[in-house]
Structure formats: structure tokens, C-alpha cells
Amino acid sequence: MKTPEFHLGGLQPLELEKLTLPELREVLPEVKLAVLTLGSIEQHGPNTALETDLAMAHEMARMASARLYPHILILPPIPWGMSAYHMDFPGSMTLRPETVLDTMRDIFRSLQQHGLNNWLITNFHSGNEGIISVAVQAIGAELTPDFFGAVSLALLEPDDIEAQVRKTRIVGHACEVETAELMYVRPDLVRSEDVAAGDLLHEHIDRRRRFFGSGVRLSWSFAEGTRNGALGDSRYASYEGGQNLVEGMMDEFMDILNQIIEHWLDRPEPVSPKGKSAR
Amino acid sequence: MTENNGEDLPELLLSELTTVEVERLRDKIELVLLPFGATEQHGPHLALGTDTFIADAFCREASRRLYPRLLVAPPLRWGLSNLHMDFPGTISLSADTVMHIFEDVVDSLTSHGFTRFLILNTHGGNRDIAKLAATEIGARGGVDFMGTVDLSGLIDPEILERHTAAGTGRAGHACEDETSTALYLSPQIVRSDLIAKGQIDDTAWEFRAALETHGVRTATNMHDLTANGALGDPTLATAEMGRERIESAHAGLAELIDTITSST
Numbered sequence: 001m002k003t004p005e006f007h008l009g010g011l012q013p014l015e016l017e018k019l020t021l022p023e024l025r026e027v028l029p030e031v032k033l034a035v036l037t038l039g040s041i042e043q044h045g046p047n048t049a050l051e052t053d054l055a056m057a058h059e060m061a062r063m064a065s066a067r068l069y070p071h072i073l074i075l076p077p078i079p080w081g082m083s084a085y086h087m088d089f090p091g092s093m094t095l096r097p098e099t100v101l102d103t104m105r106d107i108f109r110s111l112q113q114h115g116l117n118n119w120l121i122t123n124f125h126s127g128n129e130g131i132i133s134v135a136v137q138a139i140g141a142e143l144t145p146d147f148f149g150a151v152s153l154a155l156l157e158p159d160d161i162e163a164q165v166r167k168t169r170i171v172g173h174a175c176e177v178e179t180a181e182l183m184y185v186r187p188d189l190v191r192s193e194d195v196a197a198g199d200l201l202h203e204h205i206d207r208r209r210r211f212f213g214s215g216v217r218l219s220w221s222f223a224e225g226t227r228n229g230a231l232g233d234s235r236y237a238s239y240e241g242g243q244n245l246v247e248g249m250m251d252e253f254m255d256i257l258n259q260i261i262e263h264w265l266d267r268p269e270p271v272s273p274k275g276k277s278a279r
Numbered sequence: 280m281t282e283n284n285g286e287d288l289p290e291l292l293l294s295e296l297t298t299v300e301v302e303r304l305r306d307k308i309e310l311v312l313l314p315f316g317a318t319e320q321h322g323p324h325l326a327l328g329t330d331t332f333i334a335d336a337f338c339r340e341a342s343r344r345l346y347p348r349l350l351v352a353p354p355l356r357w358g359l360s361n362l363h364m365d366f367p368g369t370i371s372l373s374a375d376t377v378m379h380i381f382e383d384v385v386d387s388l389t390s391h392g393f394t395r396f397l398i399l400n401t402h403g404g405n406r407d408i409a410k411l412a413a414t415e416i417g418a419r420g421g422v423d424f425m426g427t428v429d430l431s432g433l434i435d436p437e438i439l440e441r442h443t444a445a446g447t448g449r450a451g452h453a454c455e456d457e458t459s460t461a462l463y464l465s466p467q468i469v470r471s472d473l474i475a476k477g478q479i480d481d482t483a484w485e486f487r488a489a490l491e492t493h494g495v496r497t498a499t500n501m502h503d504l505t506a507n508g509a510l511g512d513p514t515l516a517t518a519e520m521g522r523e524r525i526e527s528a529h530a531g532l533a534e535l536i537d538t539i540t541s542s543t
Contacts, residue, residue: 016368017328017356020470021320021508024327024368041353043298050301051294051353076318076328076356076370079294080383091293091301093352093387095380102376107357110370191297229298 007059007185007246011066015074030070032265033118033147033257034111035061037077038100038132040125043089043222045174045230046196048182049189050091052174053125054079059185060153060246061122064253071261073116078103081128088223100131105139112143118265121150126172147264156252157245165241168232170198170205173222175232180242187239195234199227291342292351301391307347309540310395310424311388313381314338314354315409317402320366320501322453322509323475325461326468327368329453330402331356336464337430337525338399341532348536350393352384358405365502374408381412389421395543397535398427403451424543431456433531434524442520447511449479452501454511456524463521474516477509 014027039054049055058077065072083094095103108119121132132150140148162177171177175198183190204224211218222229291308293301316331326332335354342349360371372380385396396416400409409427417425431439446455454477461469483504490497501508 016370017318017331018326018468019368020323020326020473021366021368022323022473028367041294046297046299049295049297054294076331079353080387087387087390089298090305090391091296091298092391093293093384095383099376099379099383102379103372106372106376107370110364113364114367114369189295194297194299 007063008066011069013062013065013074014070014072015062015065017076027070028114028116031073031116032071032261033120034073034075034116035065035120035122036075036104036107037061037122038081038104038125038128039077039079040081040083040128041079042081042083042086042092042094042125042127043174043229044178045198045226045228045234046194047191047230047234048174048179050093051079052178052182052189053081053123055186055189056178056181057122057124057153060124060250060253063185063250064257067250067254068257072257075107075111078107081123081125082131083125083127085127085220086222086229088221089229097131097134101135101138104135105142108139108143108145108148112145117145118147119145119149120147120260123150123152124154126152126154147260149260151253151256153249153253156249158248158252161244161248165236165238165245166232167236168198170200171232174198174230174234176234176236176241177232177245179234179237180239181246182242183237183239184242184246190237195237196228196230197233197235198230200231201225201227288343288346290339290351291347291349292339294353304347304350305392308350308393309348310397310536311350311352311393312338312341313352313384313396313398315358315398315400315402315405315427316354316356317358317360317405318356319360319363319369319371319402320508321457322477322505322513323507324470324473324509324513325453325458328356329457329461329465329468330358332465332468333430333457333460334399334401337401337528341529344529345533345536348540352388355380358402359408360402360404362404362498362501363508365500366508374411377405377408378412378415382416385416385422385425394422395424395539396422396426397424397539399430400427401430403429424539426539428532428535430460430528433528433535435527435531438523438527442524446515447477449477449484450511452505453477453509453513455513455515455520456511458513458516459518459520460524461521462516462518463525466518474513475507475509476512476514478506479510480504480506
């Protein structure tokens with residue numbers, strides 16, 4: 001990593017790739033949860049790099065691992081995700097859904113052979129939400145791990161902080177909010193000289209937004225909604241805003257992780273919905 | 280084409296570029312490198328991501344030296360490592376999954392106008408599936424070049440022979456050769472105080488060697504072959520040997536890129 005990792009606060013995460021065999025053997029009894037990031041390699045406007053979503057999810061997972069050392073084992077991330085609707089922009093890459101599922105299945109099956117049976121997927125890309133739901137359901141039923149869940153980190157933004165950082169109506173991709181967040185965890189991926197307002201095609205966006213929250217899903221290309229690939233206006237992005245947002249999300253994420261550890265991992269027998277404890 | 284060792288040139292990693300930068304550089308990029316590593320045990324002294332770190336570091340540096348002719352795609356950080364599964368931490372993909380990932384990666388990038396692809400493989404267990412991916416994807420059409428090369432295949436054979444002669448003759452994994460490369464490229468993944476000779480089972484090794492004289496390939500469980508996960512004798516490794524190997528591989532790659540781009 002070229003940039004100093006201020007977001008880790010001087011702590012070190014537990015990362016499978018960086019451990020040797022004896023180091024892994026020593027720490028393995030302490031590991032409670034293995035975390036796999038599903039990233040995306042897709043256009044993020046003129047202002048942020050293609051791996052923005054990968055970097056956000058992976059870096060927040062690393063932050064959590066550092067804070068709960070040595071209980072969270074970080075796996076090598078899957079860099080690509082479901083980005084078919086960004087393919088009109090150069091550099092975007094996408095996997096087929098079956099490739100995502102096969103890759104996850106192989107990775108989790110490998111973990112199972114080593115006795116690692118508690119898995120969490122982290123994600124920062126809304127386009128991955130559908131396949132992650134399918135993965136948790138289908139691979140969970142197939143491999144029957146002790147715990148298998150997924151967290152959509154972008155949804156953890158505290159509303160009050162988001163309201164301070166957000167300056168425009170249409171945000172959610174390469175906007176002032178996401179750019180600020182990236183400034184905090186991977187400043188090398190932000191092009192400060194190329195921040196710009198989203199060049200929006202309002203007519204199309206408004207037509208789509210009519211269905212927001214209605215349960216209707218529409219196939220589309222991102223190029224129909226923005227000429228430069230960005231939403232919002234990244235000229236408003238600041239490091240301080242990003243720090244506040246990411247730390248706010250991390251508070252939520254740590255709360256989720258502690259709940260998972262306390263209520264599932266350290267108490268593996270299920271409590272029935274009717275209140276009858278299985279033990 | 281001249282090789283440029285200037286410190287001023289940037290690395291060209293797709294994932295770290297913006298879409299505007301990809302667009303701007305697209306016509307100057309002659310070939311996309313696809314680094315192919317692994318996540319598997321590497322004995323007591325090397326990190327599990329050794330193959331990925333070596334592939335990543337080599338490809339980054341190659342893209343800098345040949346800027347802007349080579350674009351580096353995100354590395355495949357897992358490969359075919361079934362034979363290492365008895366050691367904790369090893370992650371192995373199935374052959375089908377690897378094929379599908381390469382298909383998706385190439386399809387994504389051909390849609391943006393990239394037409395030449397070279398898998399840069401650093402893990403012996405990946406060799407066969409990388410060849411299959413190269414020939415199958417190449418045969419589908421839609422690309423001008425689709426190939427695969429092992430990092431060791433880029434090194435001057437004279438250097439390989441000399442290093443083999445100076446070593447144990449039982450190299451191949453977390454050994455004197457790979458540890459030398461790691462010491463030069465990624466010293467942070469080497470635990471120098473824990474470097475130890477491979478604990479090789481002579482019977483298992485000789486059986487495998489006897490089969491190989493007949494060209495027989497079989498699944499030899501690495502745990503049966505070496506108790507500590509290492510082959511050869513990595514105590515013989517030096518950063519200087521690593522430098523010699525990697526510098527030779529850079530020269531070999533530059534020559535290979537010229538050959539590919541002048542013919543396709």
C-alpha cells in the first residue's frame with residue numbers, strides 16, 4: 001500500500017494472505033469469523049478509481065479486523081462483482097452471476113475443510129445485493145455452515161452525518177458522499193483535480209425514480225442516467241466529511257459484529273422464536 | 280521498443296485507474312496482463328499469498344517499465360491448490376470456476392476494445408488450467424492474442440540451470456528458488472528467522488520423480504511429500520538470486536511482448 005493507512009489507527013488486521021502457516025495455526029483457535037469482500041471493478045466517474053467499491057468494503061473489513069484482533073480473519077477479496085449496467089464505460093468489468101456463486105462456493109468449501117465454519121460477506125456495491133442474497137440462501141443451504149451472513153456496508157451511513165456531507169439530491173455513485181468516504185480510506189484512488197458534478201440525464205432519472213420503493217425493478221445502463229458516470233457533485237467531498245461518515249458506519253458495523261459474536265458464535269445453539277431455549 | 284527503467288513512470292493497474300484514464304490510455308495499451316496467483320501454504324517462512332504477491336509485484340513493475348504498453352488486470356488471488364488442502368488456510372478453486380473467471384475477465388475487457396491478453400502465472404498447480412483457459416478462450420475468437428506464461432518461463436534457461444545446480448535438485452515450492460524471488464520482490468512476506476529445509480519424504484519424492492520420467496502426472500498430496508510444506512532447501516536462498524531471476528524475467532517479458540505485438 002502506497003498511502004499511510006490512517007484509517008487503521010495504527011492497528012493491524014488479520015489477513016490470511018499475509019500470514020505464514022505457523023502464524024495461521026497459532027491464531028486459528030481465536031478466529032471467530034472469516035470475512036470475504038465481494039467488490040466491483042466498475043466506472044466511478046472521472047473522480048474515483050474503478051476499484052472504489054472493492055476498496056471501501058475491503059478497507060472497512062480490515063478496520064473491523066484490526067479492532068477485533070485476532071477474531072476476524074480477512075480473506076483475499078473477490079475484486080469483481082455484478083456490474084453489467086456499467087459496461088458502457090471503459091474499464092468496467094463484470095462477472096456472470098454463476099461465476100460469482102461458483103467462486104464463493106469454492107472459497108467457503110475450502111474454509112470448511114479447515115474447520116472455519118462462520119462466514120460473513122461484506123459489500124459496498126448495490127449491484128451486488130441480489131447475488132449476495134442468492135449466495136447466502138443457496139450456498140448456506142448447500143454447505144450448512146454454523147453462521148453465514150452478509151452486510152451491506154453502504155447502508156450503515158448514519159442519516160445525520162450523511163445529511164451533513166450530502167449537498168445534492170441524486171447521490172449514490174461517485175458522488176460527494178462516496179468520494180469523501182474514499183478520501184478517508186484510500187486517498188490514492190481519488191483524483192482531486194477531476195472532481196465534478198454528475199452530468200445527469202434528468203428526464204431518464206426522474207422516470208426511473210417514479211418506481212423507487214415500489215418493488216418494481218428495471219433493467220438499465222448507467223449511461224442512460226449520467227454522461228460522466230457520476231452522480232451528485234464530488235466537488236463538495238472532503239476528508240473530514242469522509243472520516244465522520246466512515247467512522248459512523250464503523251460504529252454500526254462493530255455493533256453488528258459484536259452482536260453476531262455474542263448471539264450466534266459464542267452461543268451456537270439456536271433460541272426458538274417462541275422463546276423456548278434449545279438448551 | 281526500448282525498455283525504460285526510469286523511476287518516473289507510473290504503474291498501470293486497471294483497478295486503480297478511473298474510466299476516463301482507461302479511455303485516454305486505451306489506444307496506447309498493447310496487451311493486458313492477467314496475474315494468476317494462489318492462496319496456499321508456503322512452508323514455515325513464506326506467507327500464504329506468496330504466489331499472488333509475486334505475480335502482482337512482477338506485473339506492476341513490468342507495466343511501469345513498459346509504460347503505457349501493458350495494462351494489469353486485478354490478479355486472480357486463488358487457483359488450483361487442492362494438493363495443499365491438508366494444510367490450514369489453503370483456498371482452492373475448481374477448474375471450472377477458474378475457466379469462468381478468465382472468460383468473464385476477457386469478455387469484459389474485449390467489450391472495451393482490448394484484444395491481447397497474457398496470463399502471468401506464478402503457481403505450478405495453475406499451469407494446466409491456465410493453458411486450457413488460453414487455448415479455449417483463444418479458440419472462441421474475438422481476441423487477437425490469448426496466451427499464458429509461467430514467470431519461470433520468462434527467465435533465461437542458463438540462469439535456471441545454474442540456480443538448479445547450486446540448489447538441492449528438489450526445488451518447486453517454498454524452496455530456494457521461490458524464496459529468493461520473494462526476498463527480492465516482497466521481503467515483507469519472508470520470515471527469515473524461520474527458513475528451514477523442506478522436510479521431504481524420500482519415498483514419496485522418488486515415486487513422484489520415477490513417474491515423471493514416464494511423463495505421468497498424478498495428484499501427489501503435498502502433505503505426504505513434505506511435512507513442513509516446503510520443498511528443496513530455502514536456507515540457500517538469497518535476494519541476489521532473486522534479483523537475477525526477476526531481472527531476467529523482465530527482459531524475457533519485454534522480448535515476448537515485442538514478439539506478440541509484432542505478429543498479432
